[in-house]
Amino acid sequence: MTGTANAPLDSAECRSKTEDVLRLSVGELVEFACRSGDLISEHRHGGPTAAEGIRAHQRLQRKRPKGSEAEYRLQVELEQDGQAVALNGRVDILHPQVDLHTPVQLDEIKTTYVPPEVLGESARALHWAQLKIYGFCYGLQHQFTADTPVALKMLWHNLKDKKTYPESREFRWGELEAFTREALTTYIEWHRRWQAHRHAVRASARALAFPFPDYRAGQRELAVAAYRCLRDGGELVVEAPTGIGKTISTLFPAIKAMGETPLDQLVYLTAKNSGRQVVRETATRLHDRGLTLSMLEIQARDKTCACSLGLCSRDDAGICPRTRDFFDRLPEARINLLGKPLLTPEVIAEEADRLQLCPFELSLQMRPWVDLVVCDFNYVFDPLVQIHRLRDTSRQRALLIDEAHNLGDRARGMFSAILKRSDSRRAAAASKGSHPNLHRAIQSLVRALDKWVEEQRGSAGCPAENTAEISTAANFPTEEANNRELWITSLADGTPQKISAAVQKVLLVVNQLWEQGQLPPEDINDWLRSLFRYQVIEQLVAEQHRCVTRAQSATNPDSRWREQEVELLCLNAAMYLQQAYQAFHAVIGFSATLRPPGYIYQQLGWQQDAPYLALPSPFRSEQLGLFLCPYVDTRYRARDRAGEHLVELIARTYQSRPGNYLVFFPSYRFLQQVAERFTSTYPEVPLLLQESGSSDQQRAEFLQQFQSGNRTLGFAIMGGIFGEGIDYVGEQLIGTIVVGTGLPQVNEEQELLRATWEQQGQNGFDIAYRYPGLTRVLQTAGRVIRTESDRGVVILADYRFADPFYRALYPQHWQPHSCRNGQALSDALARFWNE
Template sequence: MTTDVVRISVKNLVEYTLRSGDIDTRFVGTSRAVEGTRIHQKLQKAGGDKYLAEAQLKYEMNYKEFLFLVEGRADGIIIEDPQVVIDEIKTTAVPLERIDENFNPLHWAQAKCYGLIYGEQNDVEQLEIQLTYYNIDTDEIKRIRETVTLQELQTFFCGLLDIYLVWAKHLKEWNEMRDSSIKKLNFPFATYRQGQRELAVSVYKIISDNKKLFVQAPTGIGKTISTLFPAVKAMGENKTSKIFYLTAKTITRQVAEEAVNAMRECGLDFKSITITAKDKICFQEKAICNPDHCKYAKGHFDRVNDAIMDIFLKERAFTREVIEAYSREHMVCPFELSLDLSMWADCIICDYNYVFDPRVYLKRFFQTSQGDYTFLIDEAHNLVDRAREMFSAELTKSSFLKVKNLFKGHSIGKTLGKINTVMLGMRKECSEEGYYTQLQQPEEIYPLLWTFVNKAPALLTDNHKTEGYDALLELYFNVLIFLKMVELYDDHYITYVEKSSSEVTLKLFCLDPSKLLGEAVKRGKSSVFFSATLAPLDYFCEILGGETVDAKIAFPSPFKTENLCLLVADQISTKFKDRESSYGEIAHYIHLVIQQKTGNYLIFFPSYHYMQEVHHVFAELYPDTETMIQTNVMSEEERESFLDRFQPNRNRMLAGFCVLGGIFSEGIDLKGDKLLGTVIIGVGLPQICIERNLIMEHFKKKNELGYEYAYMYPGMNKVLQAAGRVIRSEEDKGVVLLIDARFSSYYYKKLFPAHWRYPKEVRNGSKLNALIQSFWDK
């Protein structure tokens, strides 16, 4: 009896066995993201009652030593009694007279696979396979049909499986080797830290039960290995088929790579891939993917399977460096290679986008049905605002006017002129505050946007680098993204229009991402959301798409509370109206903190302006103290140079002035004497703006926690992250001074983590001096 199971979608099977030629993303077919869906629906509706649209098909077939589980979704099945027609719809910008039955073998192959599945399951001995081509420029339709027998389809399908068997056998051998090593794998460190075993057990149980878990685990527990290790063990027990480790920052992706390597050093055979953004990994100066511009795009599909086989047989860790090396050797696109390799990896380390963003998520995994995947979502507090960005879209009047002026005399220019006129009308509706909102969608502009989308391909198809081409292409995709978000719009959204000088911005703004995030995690079977600052847990559980039945767990800090000197200077107000009068006093308090022990300190401010003003005063009062200051635009090299200055040095005082919620307030690891303390000015409230106020109003109506959800909780999260830079290991000791009167209020104290429960309040410099001196003298 066959026990080795191969799960694959029809699309992936066809592409991996039959693809060839170049990568060519010149305009032909790039509109399919949104417009293709719309055209599919239009043609499917026109088919009438006899047209079964979006038919889900699943098929099990024992073939040689494998059980193949193949699934897909046919665009249409037409019952023309007694004939059955399998319809595959393709949108194209290619003139229809250039399309014949030999135009694209992959189109036929996909439709034939659907025909086989339907024929086998319904005892249909003969079917019609139909390709329907829809030209997006002319709205013309061309249909090509071929009559095939079930036996012919069986022969064709087995031919595909014979090609794929090479891969299947390698995967079988690999999975046996991997699972054997997992069974022998022990935790890669000599002992568990406090809370670590409990966290690992909780993660394993959640994966086993196909559920969700929300974890607040302070720095020091070892969250990365405590989630990855049980996930790997669960994979060895066939409780999950693939692990997605999702992060917001490059540094946390590196930590995940190190955790996997630690398990490899203990005998684990495991393949992991780190997906790097296209613009970063592309070998060209500009990521233009066509054979005329890029030698790696030319013939890519003729060579990529050999590249995959080579790297799969030789490597365990598909890191950026490894992928780049094999891409150069085999002359293939590194980004496309990494996406293909993700199919063969056991663990995918990548940005949130690849699972959650409706514009770029990995359709090869998530388009057909739910997979038995595990999502490990690191630094999950960052996902709230990231999700709002992913699910929102905006258009600006100036972008339409610019392209209109570039295409005067063309019919598209008239359409753009009408859009510009509508947005001018919106401008007049704005209040004295410069904006207006509405709960309903701006439907009056949609027909014009669709007209633009229909006309643009004719100007883009030939890829002529005429003046205005890039501007038109950028606008075209922005409109497509906007129309994609229209499909998601519901009572979790609001429409707002903002005017600024001559500019008008129209935005579909996602106020509450919980519903869409909840739907996204259903693409897998289990999810673990974790962070050192996932507090309050109930808030994060709700806003990240959790449900009341989901598990929540909060761990205490594993470090000795006496190693942290937590002080609150609550006689100073840092509210906006009081800031100017606070510069000198804050500079004095900073100096009092850092003078007690020579070393490195970070000072965090709620804004760049506040930081710069206090820095100016501090530099004048204490010129002997070396300072650095964060700028609002820093290159990777400048960031590294800033952090490199934080080296243990008992002969030098260094104060780094930074912004709360910025690049230095989370994700950096300055252990030991690299950092002796932080001073945090203010409660971290996000800047007051239209969007924050809209969020506040939404949740005020929903649960009467508008201010908390929009301002207080996100602000306190930034404070906790910045304070978390100080104690990074059991040996670390350090000072955290919180400066703001609000920190002593009940509402903020209840947000303090357990190891912050008893902060010392200081109301004058001498008390601060004495407390810090006493702390360092212990």
């Protein structure tokens, strides 16, 4: 054995030496302290799937010799550099020592798609590091001496040729101890830095006071309920009206809980960039009052990647130079960023530029070492891009979901996948010259799509026979309905097998390229992501999925190709959301529009006994003038006449008190129709129109027109960027006109939703159309009153708003006034503004 300074201790001795036992898995230790080299493998979503890896492990473990053990548990306690450490892991196969001449042997199984000799050296070294530390743990458990031999074998299993390539090495236990203790020293040095930061955060959190002189109405109630949930665990659903201050009312108690309970980290999800900005501003306000918390804001890869932004160029091998030797430069960046109060994309980018690191990957590497992570929904829920460490249970985390009303639709998209023939043909063309094997594999996928469509056409006779659940495509008000075919099939018997096999074949070729340090054509990256998503989703499909097959005649008369696509469509993601919640100690979902509760719980996977807190508005009812205009019919077939009424209604509203107004429409087409009529009738009033697919700069320019003192009349899309998550304070917006009830467009997805819920004995039309529409309306209306001094009007332009269904769901603070015609609206507006 080595000297007594680092001798192993039993549990009691460790606890007597230090109150803080560092509990660490071998995987965590290796990941942090033993990584070196390039980041190339981090850029891909492929590689052997978890299911493939498990199957390969089980096959090899079943073939182990008699007397050996599979999944042998290793757990040791020791002291290193004055720190008590509990180290644990599981080795794939253990061959115990059978005689004095044969050393103990530990086997580790690693699955690949290529022979081991072509794997990158950094990847091989990382796997060997794990096996070495397993060998150290086993020797410590059995009190080996420094000279005791330990045999280690790496079993590289190639999934392509179904062969295993063993690689054996023998070490003296003292060598393994030296290697492990060096890794532990690296980790412990960092751990102490991290713990010093955590102690400072907890102390400052305990001393933190609410950063405003008083609570608004409902704020204290929300803060108390949030704290109890965060302290005790479980779920909380909160409908908190606009202006109540949801961000501070949830973040403040969460931070207090971090100071007073075992809560380690907060994960704050928001669907909008504006939501992240509010969290940043709130954190800054708390920092100014003494809080030392560190916040990390994770921005989407395409807005962060230096290559995407033109800040660096890939080398001749197509690899970003910022990924070369990434893990060799990472420790310095990690030390520089630890404890900084705001790790915004700008701060991350500055450090990444200094050390020539990939900024997006640097932000992900800092994720475990901050107190508050602010990111989009997909980093927790999306199976393709989720950050798995945000869902591990080794630390106690709380999940705060802002604007939770967006989560249901977003989650259905995350658990759906689509393959298009046209995209696949373009990918094949892009690969033809440079990657012949990949080209052939993609061509096989195109043929599999063709074959599947032919099978649907032959087995169903005609599309309508196979779409009994929904309205036929011809009944949808779309221009493509007359030249397309549609089939809806259940997935009770699994996904289309020939397509699945073809997808797997393509991904096998792609993974072989990656593991050999090569890259597929850059032009097909987006298509490859859709392919990865299809592979992941087909392994997750359940009864809430349908297979939707579409065949579309060529729109270009010069082309003989048909568009064909296969979609694995998720109709309800509640089950997957519920599974994700289980990784968190506490989950709080909040929004201004979470009604009715029964619908929300069904869509978002909340436990039926989770508390539902509905708070009153903090504002006086007389601040908002709410006017119903039931003389307007905005249904699709009545829109020509509706246009005349709307032009007059908009003009009356604007002229009642000129200022900044927004008119929200259900579609761009309807928006353009009314805009043309309005401009023809009132050319003296300039219009500002939201454009489809506008850039971030165009959106900022649009919002810039809504300043106090301006007289801006803007037309925008309901449920879009300008109708949610933006604070128009004071005179920035004095009125909103909501055109129609916001119903989603009628299509096969919404009709499938309707039919599915009706089959379960519920009102499918309400769930698929009216409730989502109401959410859009309430969000849009909530833009007008944002502070105690705001005053403004909301016009609801549609006869359906007077229906008892909608009126029963109006917020408690709404006091609607019905106007039977345009003159009545003008009179009501005059009275409101003159009060």
